[in-house]
Amino acid sequence: MDDTERGFLTELLETPSPSGYETRGQRIWVEYVEQFADEVRTDAYGNAVAVAEGSPDAPTVAFTGHADEIGFSVNRIDDDGFLHLAPIGGSDRTVSKGQHVTVHTGDGPVSGVVTQTAIHLRERDGDEFEDISQQTVDIGAADGEAARETVEVGDPITFSSGVEGLMGSRLAGRALDNRVGTWAAAEALRRAVAADVDATVYAVSTVQEEVGAQGAKMVATEVDADAVVVVDVSHVSDYPGGKADKAGDTELGGGPIVGRGGANHPVVAQAVRKAAADADIAVQLQADPNAGGTDARSFYTARGGVPTLNLGVPNRYMHTPVEVIDTDDLDAVADLLAAFADQSAEYETFGVDV
Template identity: 75%
Template sequence: MNDSQWDFLTELLETPSPSGYETRGQRVWVDYVEAFADEVRTDDYGNAIATYEGSDDGPTIALTGHADEIGFIVNRIDDDGFLHLGSIGGSDRTVTKGQHVTVHTADGPVSGVIAQTAIHLRDADEDKLDDISEQAVDIGAADREEATEVVEVGDPITFSSTVEELMGTRVAARGMDNRVGTWTAAEGLRLAAEAEVDATVVAVSTVQEELGTRGAKMVGFQLDLDAVLVVDVTHVSDYPGGRPDKAGDIELGAGPVVGRGSANHPVVTQAVRKAAADADIDVQLQAAGMGTGTDAREFFVARGGVPTVNISVPNRYMHTPVEVIDTDDLEEVAELLAAFTEQASRYDTFAVDV
C-alpha cells in the first residue's frame, strides 16, 4: 500500500461517521475520488456516487461500501451532568464501560468516558452487563446546566480509539466496518479508470447501513445498473473464541471473501471468481443461505432485481473499538473489483439461464 492509499485509509478511519451523521466522512471520500472520477455527486441524505464513464455499449457496474459506523447518541442529560446513552446501530454492551469516547457537538468534539463502577465496589451479583440505555458518559460536568452548555440531546458519540498498526500488515481501529468497504470501492474505481475499462463504473459510499441498509435502498432506486459488487467486512474464525460453526473457516490474510447463496447472484459470483483466478487473486468462499446482512439485500431487489454479489474483507472483533484487518486482503479486494470491471463487458447478460 503506497503512502497516498494509506493516508486515505487512515483519514477515513479517523474521521467520525456514525449512522445518520456521516457527512464528515463522506467529504473525505468525495475529495479522494474527485481526482479520477468523471462525475461525483451526493444526494439529500449524503450518499456519495462517483462515476467513471466507459464506452457507450459497455455495462454499468457499481462498487459499493457503506460509510457509517456504529456508535451512541445522547438520549438525555441528568441533573448531575451525566449523558445517558442510546445506541446507533449494533453497539456491543460488553465492550463499552470504561472506554474513552468523543461527543460530536455542533461546536466541536467533547471528551468523555463511559462510567464503570470499580471492581472493588461491586458485589458479585452486580457483575452483570448493563444495556446501553443503562450506561452513561462522564464529561466532567458538575451538573446538568454545565453539561448542556456544551452538549445537546441527539449529539452522536463514538469511541475515541484510532488507527494502530500491529505486526506485519495487520491494523486495528474502530469503524473498519465499513470504511474499508468505501476504501475498496474508491480504489476499485481508480484502478478501473487507470485501465480505461469499457464498463461504466459507479463507486458508491452509502449512509445508514447499520440502521437497516437505508442508504442502499435510496441509491438502488436512483441507479440503472447491470451488476453490483457490495463490499463489507465479514467475521473470521482464526482467533481464540472464533466461531467457525457460524463464520466458516475464514482467515485474515487469506484473501477476499466471495459470498455464495441468497442475494449473491450465481452468474456474477462465477464471473467474480473467474476474474480473481485470471488476476491470480486467491479468494475464500462463504455461505449465505438466508441473507448477507449487508447493503446487498437492497441492491439485489432494486428496480425489479439487479445481479449482486457480496465481497467481504476479513475482520476480527467486529463492532468493537479494536477491529482488526489485514491490509493485504484490503488491497486484493480493490484489485478484484477492478479485475471484474475489466471483464464485465465480455458478458452479454448476467441473467441466469432457466
C-alpha cells in the first residue's frame, strides 16, 4: 500500500459517515474514483457507482462495499441538557459508556461524552450495561434550553476515536466496518484499469447497510453485472475471547476470507480462489451457510439471481471503536479482486451447470 492509497484509506476512516448521513464520506470516494473511472454516478440517497468500460464481449463484474458505520441518534433532549440516545445499526451497549463522542449538528460538530456512573457509586452485582436507549450524552450544556440551541433531535452521533497504527501492518479504529470495503472496491477498480483488463468493472459504495442493506437494494437492479463480489469485514478467532465455533479458524494476516454456502455462489467462489492461487495470494475459507448480514443479501436476489460472493477483510472487535485489521490483508483483497476481473474473461457464464 503506497502513500496515496494509505492516504485515501485514512481520509475515508476519519470522515464520520453514520447510516443515513454518508454524504461527506461518499464525496471523498467519488473524488478518488473519478481519476480513473470512465463514469461515476450517484443516486438520491448517496449510493455511488463507478465503471470502467471493457470489451463488449467480456464479462461485467462488480465490487462493492458499504460506506456507512454504526452510531447513535439524538432521541430527545432533557431539561437538564443531556442527550438521550437511539442506536443507528448494531451499536454495542457494552462499549459505549465513558467514551468521547461527536454530535454532528447542522452547524458543525459538537463534542460530548457518554455518561457513566463512577465505579465507586455503582452496585457491584448490578447490570452495568444499560440499553442504548437508557444512555445519555453530556455536551456540557447548562440546561435543556442551552442544549436545544445547539443540538436537534435526530442529529447523528459517532465515537470520536480516530485511526491509529499498531505494530507491524495492523491498524485500529472505528468504522473499519466497512470503509475498508469501499477502499478495496475503489482500489480494485484502479488496479484493474492499470492492468487493462478486458472485463467491464464496476466499483460500488453503498449507503445504509447497517440498517438493513437498504442502499444495496437501491443499486442492485442498476448494476448489470455477471458477478458481484461484496467486500465487508469478517470475524476472526485469533484473539482472547474469539469464537472459533462461529468464525472458524481465521486470523489477521492470513489473507482475504472467502465465504462458502448460502448467498455465496460456488462458481464465483471457485473463480476467486483460482485467481488467488494463480496470483500467489493466500486466502482463508469461512462457512457462511445462510443469507448473511452483508449487502450480498440484496445483490444475489436481484434481477432473477446474480452470482455473488462475500469476500472478507479479517477484523477483530467488530462494532467497537477499536476494530483491528491487517493492512496486508486489505491490500491483498484489492489485488485479488483485480486478478479476478482479469481472469473473468475465461468464463462464459458464472451460473451453475444443472
